[in-house]
Amino acid sequence: MNQLAKSSRNLIFKGKTLEPVSLECNMVGFCSKCDLDLESLAYHSTESKWLVCAHCNNEHLILMCYDRQWNWQGDYDLEIYTEKVSVSSIAKEKLEAIFTQAEIRDMMACQQSLPYTRQNLYRARAKYEKFEKLFGIKIDV
Numbered sequence: 816m817n818q819l820a821k822s823s824r825n826l827i828f829k830g831k832t833l834e835p836v837s838l839e840c841n842m843v844g845f846c847s848k849c850d851l852d853l854e855s856l857a858y859h860s861t862e863s864k865w866l867v868c869a870h871c872n873n874e875h876l877i878l879m880c881y882d883r884q885w886n887w888q889g890d891y892d893l894e895i896y897t898e899k900v901s902v903s904s905i906a907k908e909k910l911e912a913i914f915t916q917a918e919i920r921d922m923m924a925c926q927q928s929l930p931y932t933r934q935n936l937y938r939a940r941a942k943y944e945k946f947e948k949l950f951g952i953k954i955d956v
């Protein structure tokens with residue numbers, strides 16, 4: 816399955832990770848499952864292809880493949896995945912919206928293999944889902 820990363824919009828296509836060349840939102844056709852308009856989420860390119868990730872309002876996802884002259888080559892399945900992000904690379908304001916100072920300190924400590932209070936980390940982990948819902952970021956600790 817080809818996968819599009821939710822926040823970075825990197826595309827994993829046939830096992831290779833491609834960075835987006837454009838995040839333009841264009842009308843790119845009609846959904847084959849429900850006939851609604853398809854809007855582009857990201858454009859990627861390889862040596863021989865253009866790849867267009869698109870979705871409809873019913874959250875059907877599709878990966879459209881074109882050659883370098885924009886001749887349509889075929890459609891592929893696509894799914895969105897949420898990348899896991901290390902806690903130290905997340906903006907402090909975001910962390911502070913959900914976690915206490917002690918929880919943030921101990922999440923950082925755990926990530927750096929320093930001593931930490933287990934209870935704080937347990938409490939923090941219980942809030943990961945809430946954090947992901949709010950910011951679309953999966954924490955990797």
Ligand SMILES: [Zn+2]
Binds near residue numbers: 846849850851874875
């Ligand atoms: Zn659809």
